[in-house]
Amino acid sequence: MAKFKLDEIDHQILDMLIDNTRVPFTDIAKKLLISAGTVHVRVKKMEDAGIIQGSSLTLDYKKLGYSFIAYIGVYLNNTSQTKFVLERINELPFVTVAHITTGKFNIFCKIRARNTAHAKDVIFMIDDIEGVYRTETMISLEESINDKKRLMHYIFNEL
Numbered sequence: 408m409a410k411f412k413l414d415e416i417d418h419q420i421l422d423m424l425i426d427n428t429r430v431p432f433t434d435i436a437k438k439l440l441i442s443a444g445t446v447h448v449r450v451k452k453m454e455d456a457g458i459i460q461g462s463s464l465t466l467d468y469k470k471l472g473y474s475f476i477a478y479i480g481v482y483l484n485n486t487s488q489t490k491f492v493l494e495r496i497n498e499l500p501f502v503t504v505a506h507i508t509t510g511k512f513n514i515f516c517k518i519r520a521r522n523t524a525h526a527k528d529v530i531f532m533i534d535d536i537e538g539v540y541r542t543e544t545m546i547s548l549e550e551s552i553n554d555k556k557r558l559m560h561y562i563f564n565e566l
Contacts, residue, residue: 411456418563420449425559428462468519475520476547479530480512481539488538489513495536501529
């Protein structure tokens, strides 16, 4: 597939959508002095090219009662069990991120829990998955940076 070429208008549209995925196309159009139809067509082309893949919702987990964050390194009995273990981990709604990794762990997960007791239950759920040898947990004291917008702006300004 050929590389999709973004022009200055596309960049400006993306910049506005990165800051607020819910901004109306009419607002973007007014700011860029183009029609809302043009914005719609350009966004559709970027979606069709796979540059834009849906939109996201940012939640305040603390207000929802899930302020406890921990990272869990998962050791497996055999690396051939990775797919099976990931499928079981994916069934746990409290695991928000999971990576297959090199180095110390086979899988590295981020969990969100209500408190330490709840986190312990989630860790035990992971420990109980067939193929998991053991886990190692790191508790997050504070999520100091969680901002993918800066990287997205950098990438699109670099293109």
